[in-house]
Amino acid sequence: MRHLPLAIACLALNATFALAEIAVPMVYLEQEIEHPPTLSNLDTRPSDLGQAGAMLALKDNLTTGTFMGHKYQMETIKVPIGGDLVGAAEEALATSSFVILNAPAADVLRIADLDSAQPALLFNTSSSDMALRDDACRSNVLHTLPSDLMRSDALMQFARAKRWDKLALIAGTHNTDIAFAEALKKSAAKFGMSMSAEKTWAFDADMRRNAAQEVPLFTQELGKHDLLLIADEIGDFGRYIAYNTWLPRPVAGSEGLVPVAWAPVVEQWGAAQLQSRFNDLAQRSMRPQDYAAWAAVRTIGEAVTRTGSNDPEVLRAYILSENFELAGFKGRPLSYRDWNGQLRQPIPLVTDRALAAQAPMEGYLHQRNELDTLGLDAPESSCTAFD
Structure with a gap:
């Protein structure tokens, strides 16, 4: 009998989560491109580059989501070279308001400018192009890959x-x-x-x-x-x-x-655990583009958990607010710049076998966030879409 109050509380909690059940469909959209030849053939490009990171984050989201009553799903669409990317994007946006993009900068803009993409939330996980964070920024695009x-x-x-x-x-x-x-x-x-x-x-x-x-x-x-x-x-x-x-x-x-955004030699701050889980999933080491895709999907999961909503407008407002934080295994919480949608993050400086340092370096201070000493700061940015 002494456990009866606890049992009643658990039933009530479960009922609350059942009432809060929401669906969060996502699409991983990739434009395949022809990569230029190089002098060496030692470096092979994984066929699941980026996608594997998104899949790991999906598993992470489901771990929390199952308990919370949040149903995460992710469809993968790969457009071959010369294929109809715009048509594929329209198809993706018809089923989901959350699209993880693995595409060149010009294609990111083509998708972002679609009428059907205006109420959506898009994540650029593959292009480090500066213009996307500057005068060519789009208010419906967030960037998880660091800029050049x-x-x-x-x-x-x-x-x-x-x-x-x-x-x-x-x-x-x-x-x-x-x-x-x-x-x-x-x-x-x-x-x-x-x-x-x-x-x-x-x-x-x-x-x-x-x-x-x-x-x-x-x-x-x-x-x-x-x-x-x-x-x-x-x-x-x-x-x-x-x-x-x-x-x-x-x-x-x-x-x-x-x-880099990420490297196998990053082991502190719980990173070794993330590396191990990724290796178990993909049978290879996590690369920067994998990390960017992981961060994008986890951003959605964290925002849904905190807001209890799957409305892209609600999630976007929360993600760009001072309240949003993402645990990114880099020693400090990650957040988004509300003037251009770039994910703030430390940058590891690595060799093949070791982490030499992590920026921002000691002594580089900022009135808002030390991570804003890396890349375009608000006064330097020509992005006006986020005003």
Whole structure:
């Protein structure tokens, strides 16, 4: 009899959750693209890149949702190269107001501008394009992947702390290389460092055999510098630069010390547990795009749990409010910038085998949030869609 009050309370609680039962359908929409060839075939691109992170987050949402009476579902739509992406987006939006996008920046904008997408909540998990967070921002798009400038700011904070003030840069010719190179130059200027020399990598020789001969000559022309920056976002030539340079200098950027959203070497703050669960699910290590997709789906789950609603307008308002926090296994709670929809997050600076540091670095203060020292701050942003 002494357990009767507890049993009655449990029944009442279950009845409350039963009344609060809501459905949360989501769609993972991917535009398949043709990736440029690289000199090495060592790095294979997983067929489930991004999708695996979303699936792990779905499992996480269901763990809480089952208890709360929230029914999460996720459909995956992959559009082949040359396929009808807009038609697929219309199909997705007909069934869900929550769409996780794995698509180039131009396609993100095409989808965001659809009439059917205006009341929806879209998550960009694959494009680091600066314009999406700046003058081309859309009020219905949130960004969980760090921008190029967030990553380059993180690296420049570290370089400044090491007093590596004189920089040299080698950039590739692909669009993503050029964009990251521009971000690196902008960040260097922001933190008061000089770019002493720049060169474009345009070799078509097989560096697997010629690196020891070609790279010293190529880098000799860079002159004196403290740190050599590499903008090689497709992983083409950067691996052949380190230990072959004319001057013995540290290498960073796309190679060497790399600023990333996530890496297998991130193990603190409970990250090892997330890494283990992802490995069990996907049979591989979690990559930045996986983490971005995970964060997007978990954002939806956290917002639904806190508001008890599946209304995208209600969830968007809560996600952009000061009350929203996402436990992201990076040592501090993550939140969204209410001026451009970017997820605030620390940026790990990693090598292949270790976490060297995590930005923002100590001493970089901000009147609102130290994470806003990374990337476009409100006064710098040209985004007006969130006003």
